[in-house]
Amino acid sequence: MRTNILAVAMQLVKEEGWQSLSIRKIADAIEYSVPVIYDHFENKEAILFELSMDGFRLLDRLLEKDKRKYADPEERLRAHAETYWNFAFKNPEYYQLMYGLGMPCSSPGKAKPEFNSFREHIAEAIEGIVKDNKSSDEETCFKIYAFWSVLHGLISIVMMRCSDIDDSQMNKKVMDDTVNAFIKNL
Amino acid sequence: MRTNILAVAMQLVKEEGWQSLSIRKIADAIEYSVPVIYDHFENKEAILFELSMDGFRLLDRLLEKDKRKYADPEERLRAHAETYWNFAFKNPEYYQLMYGLGMPCSSPGKAKPEFNSFREHIAEAIEGIVKDNKSSDEETCFKIYAFWSVLHGLISIVMMRCSDIDDSQMNKKVMDDTVNAFIKNL
DNA sequence: TTACCTTTGCTAACATCGTTAGGTAAATTT
DNA sequence: AAATTTACCTAACGATGTTAGCAAAGGTAA
Numbered sequence: 515m516r517t518n519i520l521a522v523a524m525q526l527v528k529e530e531g532w533q534s535l536s537i538r539k540i541a542d543a544i545e546y547s548v549p550v551i552y553d554h555f556e557n558k559e560a561i562l563f564e565l566s567m568d569g570f571r572l573l574d575r576l577l578e579k580d581k582r583k584y585a586d587p588e589e590r591l592r593a594h595a596e597t598y599w600n601f602a603f604k605n606p607e608y609y610q611l612m613y614g615l616g617m618p619c620s621s622p623g624k625a626k627p628e629f630n631s632f633r634e635h636i637a638e639a640i641e642g643i644v645k646d647n648k649s650s651d652e653e654t655c656f657k658i659y660a661f662w663s664v665l666h667g668l669i670s671i672v673m674m675r676c677s678d679i680d681d682s683q684m685n686k687k688v689m690d691d692t693v694n695a696f697i698k699n700l
Numbered sequence: 701m702r703t704n705i706l707a708v709a710m711q712l713v714k715e716e717g718w719q720s721l722s723i724r725k726i727a728d729a730i731e732y733s734v735p736v737i738y739d740h741f742e743n744k745e746a747i748l749f750e751l752s753m754d755g756f757r758l759l760d761r762l763l764e765k766d767k768r769k770y771a772d773p774e775e776r777l778r779a780h781a782e783t784y785w786n787f788a789f790k791n792p793e794y795y796q797l798m799y800g801l802g803m804p805c806s807s808p809g810k811a812k813p814e815f816n817s818f819r820e821h822i823a824e825a826i827e828g829i830v831k832d833n834k835s836s837d838e839e840t841c842f843k844i845y846a847f848w849s850v851l852h853g854l855i856s857i858v859m860m861r862c863s864d865i866d867d868s869q870m871n872k873k874v875m876d877d878t879v880n881a882f883i884k885n886l
Numbered sequence: 887t888t889a890c891c892t893t894t895g896c897t898a899a900c901a902t903c904g905t906t907a908g909g910t911a912a913a914t915t916t
Numbered sequence: 917a918a919a920t921t922t923a924c925c926t927a928a929c930g931a932t933g934t935t936a937g938c939a940a941a942g943g944t945a946a
Contacts, residue, residue, distance in 0.1 A: 536931080536932065536933085537932080537933060537934085538931085538932080538933090546895075546896090547895065547896050547897080548896095548933090548934085549895080549896075549897095549934085549935075549936095550894080550895065550896090552933095552934070552935080553894085553895090557933075557934075558932095558933065558934095613856070613860065614801060614802040614860050615800060615801070615802075616800040616802075616803055617802055653877075655865075656873070656874045656877050656878070659854065659857070659865070659874050660850060660854075660874060660877070660878040660881075662853070662857065663849075663850050663853030663854040663856075663857055663874075663878070664846060664849050664850040664853055665853065666853040666856060666857060667848070667849030667850055667851065667852040667853025667854070667856065668845065668846075668849040668853070670799070670849075670852060670853065670856060671845070671848065671849055671852060674799065674800050679841075679845070687842070688842045688845050688846060688849075691839075691842050691846070692842070692846040692849070695846075695885060698885075699881060699884075699885055722902080722903065722904080723903080723904060723905085724902085724903075724904090732924075732925090733924065733925050733926080734904090734905085734925090735905085735906075735907095735924080735925075735926095736923080736924065736925090738904095738905070738906080739923085739924090743904075743905075744903095744904065744905095
């Protein structure tokens with residue numbers, strides 16, 4: 515039942531966007547009355563939170579696949595960037611849910627381990643690349659955030675249609691160029 | 701009256717966050733009944749849109765000040781980054797409104813000229829820096845987006861509390877470091 | 887069988903929201 | 917003085933998240 519609620523909710527989000535998701539629509543779709551939903555979830559936010567966790571877990575699985583496929587940290591970092599980008603645009607509902615893009619009740623601050631999965635994956639790759647350098651831990655930590663930020667920033671700007679570059683391949687190219695420049699200067 | 705509605709709405713947003721802004725609260729605050737608000741604005745989204753435009757105009761004024769103060773494009777670019785960062789954290793309500801962070805009805809895509817003010821300001825500075833280089837227009841355009849992205853990404857991550865760096869000075873330092881690295885490689 | 891209790895589900899309501907239809911009374915115009 | 921426009925309000929509609937309270941069904945113990 516609980517999983518059914520989540521599945522139906524996610525389908526509704528994919529069909530009509532999270533803006534129009536309502537408890538009553540979920541109740542209709544699972545063919546039960548409204549209060550049964552509250553037997554399984556404390557409130558609507560809890561449902562959205564659980565869905566966002568699904569998103570984090572899905573992304574994590576993809577990143578784990580990269581990890582198994584690429585031993586070289588530089589290749590792996592590139593793969594992670596590509597995976598992150600593709601995940602965001604293949605699952606925009608998840609991405610918006612996970613990072614509160616245009617979402618109400620997006621539960622920021624509730625830092626669960628899943629939340630930092632991407633940061634930890636790129637951290638491992640970046641540390642692998644810079645480990646022979648003389649960079650301090652602090653510098654490395656900053657670089658991890660910088661890398662994440664540029665990806666998240668680009669994705670956000672494109673997803674919120676703040677970019678005036680229409681061509682999606684072009685936007686991807688901006689990312690590739692930026693990732694290249696970033697890696698070159700590690 | 702129109703300006704009064706906007707002023708009161710903005711104050712309510714600052715006090716209780718945009719999540720809890722409602723037409724009825726605005727009506728109460730201006731001591732009129734609900735429908736008078738609809739004599740001046742088509743709907744709630746129009747009010748939020750107008751407020752976000754105020755945000756863009758405020759940011760633009762700050763960037764113009766930078767422009768007058770710094771003739772050297774590199775200094776100016778640094779100043780723009782600083783201004784953008786400070787604007788975001790001194791006026792988080794505006795920033796969230798402008799870039800749809802955790803907002804419903806955030807009107808993405810409605811590209812008005814004000815919307816691109818920041819991009820145009822940093823574009824001017826970056827073009828000033830790279831103009832002796834052999835970089836193509838496309839490369840320059842990409843760099844502009846990359847610069848904007850890293851700033852927006854960092855701000856978003858910190859503002860949504862996805863960063864586990866608590867110290868706000870530390871977060872600022874990540875930005876400074878990243879801006880330095882970016883400029884060095886223009 | 888009868889009495890109890892837990893589970894499962896529902897109806898109906900509360901408060902709040904954005905939005906609008908329709909009316910009143912004053913101010914202005916003709 | 918009559919007509920019209922303006923300024924404003926009450927009251928409602930439909931939708932939202934959430935909850936109180938109840939009914940029926942099934943299992944358990946006597």
